[in-house]
Amino acid sequence: MAKQRTIRNQVQAQGVGIHSGQSICVTLSPAPEDSGIMFRRTDCGVDIPAGVQQVVDTQLCTALGNDQTRIGTVEHLLSALAGFGIDKVLIDVDGAEIPIMDGSAEPFIFLLQSAGAVEQSQVKQFLRVKRTVRVTQGDKMAELNPLENGLRFDVTIDFDHPVIQAGPQRAVFDFSTMSYLKDISRARTFGFLHEYEQLKAMNLALGGSLENAIVLDDQQVLNEDGLRYPDEFVKHKILDAFGDLSLLGYSVLGEYRAYKAGHSLTYDLVQAVLADPSAWELVNFDGCPAPLDYQWAVAA
Numbered sequence: 506m507a508k509q510r511t512i513r514n515q516v517q518a519q520g521v522g523i524h525s526g527q528s529i530c531v532t533l534s535p536a537p538e539d540s541g542i543m544f545r546r547t548d549c550g551v552d553i554p555a556g557v558q559q560v561v562d563t564q565l566c567t568a569l570g571n572d573q574t575r576i577g578t579v580e581h582l583l584s585a586l587a588g589f590g591i592d593k594v595l596i597d598v599d600g601a602e603i604p605i606m607d608g609s610a611e612p613f614i615f616l617l618q619s620a621g622a623v624e625q626s627q628v629k630q631f632l633r634v635k636r637t638v639r640v641t642q643g644d645k646m647a648e649l650n651p652l653e654n655g656l657r658f659d660v661t662i663d664f665d666h667p668v669i670q671a672g673p674q675r676a677v678f679d680f681s682t683m684s685y686l687k688d689i690s691r692a693r694t695f696g697f698l699h700e701y702e703q704l705k706a707m708n709l710a711l712g713g714s715l716e717n718a719i720v721l722d723d724q725q726v727l728n729e730d731g732l733r734y735p736d737e738f739v740k741h742k743i744l745d746a747f748g749d750l751s752l753l754g755y756s757v758l759g760e761y762r763a764y765k766a767g768h769s770l771t772y773d774l775v776q777a778v779l780a781d782p783s784a785w786e787l788v789n790f791d792g793c794p795a796p797l798d799y800q801w802a803v804a805a
């Protein structure tokens with residue numbers, strides 16, 4: 506039976522914000538059941554729940570907030586939380602973005618493993634897709650399809666770049682915590698050197714470096730150690746989509762399929778799903794095994 510989960514102990518991490526370049530501290534604390542995932546800007550005393558209604562920007566990252574206050578780059582932390590099925594947590598942050606860490610979800614995985622997980626008394630709700638919901642932007646596409654039991658990602662990217670084309674541009678991933686940790690969580694965000702220079706000129710990506718992203722020039726990967734997976738680029742897209750899907754507020758049972766999608770299209774998809782309640786149902790697994798294999802976050 507799947508129950509709601511929070512973390513056992515408070516944990517803290519410090520890192521740089523990829524856009525501001527500032528040092529930011531993030532603190533995760535246990536939260537009561539039925540509370541959800543809540544971000545708190547401790548520098549200005551504003552609470553921002555992790556939900557689709559709070560999305561204010563999807564261009565370079567997923568940002569939540571309101572007219573005055575925002576928290577950017579939430580997707581890698583949300584992805585790590587979803588990997589352990591942790592759906593209740595308070596996230597204090599003293600700046601306008603979650604630290605980028607190494608550009609993947611792995612540092613947050615270590616943090617959650619040291620925090621440990623606690624199962625709560627309420628059953629966990631799953632959103633089971635009953636029929637396909639699809640969104641497009643030009644030639645880009647994202648959809649959620651019914652899948653009998655489980656959560657699958659089938660993601661294709663299409664970059665005209667020799668390094669990306671040298672590896673598979675499509676990845677299919679069936680979720681379990683262990684497979685997420687092994688195959689997805691270490692995939693880093695990536696960017697192109699010419700875009701990076703443009704972003705810096707716009708006062709963005711001030712904290713960006715080879716320490717927190719794969720950087721490509723026209724021909725090659727500039728990071729000395731190369732890639733962590735041959736298909737790290739498309740795997741990072743899965744990591745991002747998994748985090749963005751958690752904005753639905755439920756664990757998804759279905760197949761996420763996407764072509765050339767990013768945060769913006771996944772956000773459109775999440776909105777389209779919530780706007781069509783006939784396409785899904787909420788289910789729980791009271792008294793029977795849940796189809797998603799969430800493992801405990803075990804103390805390191």
Ligand SMILES: [Zn+2]
Binds near residue numbers: 745
């Ligand atoms: Zn990302």
